[in-house]
Amino acid sequence: MNRTLIALPLSIISGAIIGLMLGGMWVQHRLGANAASADMFILVKQFPGLSRSMTQPWLAGYQIAGAALVATVLFTLALSFTQKLTQYGKAHFQSSAEIRKNGLLQTIGGGLVFARLGTHGFLSPILGRFRFIASNWDKFPHCLVVAPTRAGKGVGYVIPNTLLFPGSCVILDVKGEIFEATSRHRQRQG
Numbered sequence: 387m388n389r390t391l392i393a394l395p396l397s398i399i400s401g402a403i404i405g406l407m408l409g410g411m412w413v414q415h416r417l418g419a420n421a422a423s424a425d426m427f428i429l430v431k432q433f434p435g436l437s438r439s440m441t442q443p444w445l446a447g448y449q450i451a452g453a454a455l456v457a458t459v460l461f462t463l464a465l466s467f468t469q470k471l472t473q474y475g476k477a478h479f480q481s482s483a484e485i486r487k488n489g490l491l492q493t494i495g496g497g498l499v500f501a502r503l504g505t506h507g508f509l510s511p512i513l514g515r516f517r518f519i520a521s522n523w524d525k526f527p528h529c530l531v532v533a534p535t536r537a538g539k540g541v542g543y544v545i546p547n548t549l550l551f552p553g554s555c556v557i558l559d560v561k562g563e564i565f566e567a568t569s570r571h572r573q574r575q576g
Contacts, residue, residue: 390466401458405451412450416443492520499546
């Protein structure tokens with residue numbers, strides 16, 4: 387839904403409330419009422435009638451309320467039109483600096499392995515032993531991998547993590563391929 391359609395009614399309501407409060411405080415001040423016991427919504431609760439509302443201090447109170455309403459609506463409209471929406475939000479692939487900052491460069495065995503960095507390129511000397519993008523088990527203990535059939539989920543994610551994980555694993559292996567590929571290694575590991 388267009389955010390202007392949401393923001394406009396909310397700004398009208400909030401602008402009216404703020405305006406009536408400010409205008410009511412002005413009227414109470416001009417009438418000499420005590421500020422501590424003043425009724426901020428006097429413009430609504432004690433409407434003086436149409437002919438008397440055109441006299442001071444009531445006229446100034448309603449003008450203040452109207453000005454606050456218009457200012458709030460204009461401010462909200464300006465905010466809603468200045469920020470452009472993108473089709474996909476602000477999602478993006480992490481850069482190497484973001485990967486490093488988020489603590490996703492781990493040695494093998496330090497967590498769930500999500501990817502392997504290439505061995506060539508300018509990052510190899512900098513990253514050195516951290517060639518795998520992984521998460522700590524404490525930080526991200528669970529992961530859901532969704533991809534079409536034969537997209538490489540088993541070979542690229544499930545088998546490496548099953549071979550590297552030192553504890554028990556629960557894997558839905560309908561065809562038995564993961565068991566065949568990893569059972570001997572896991573049995574040797576204990």
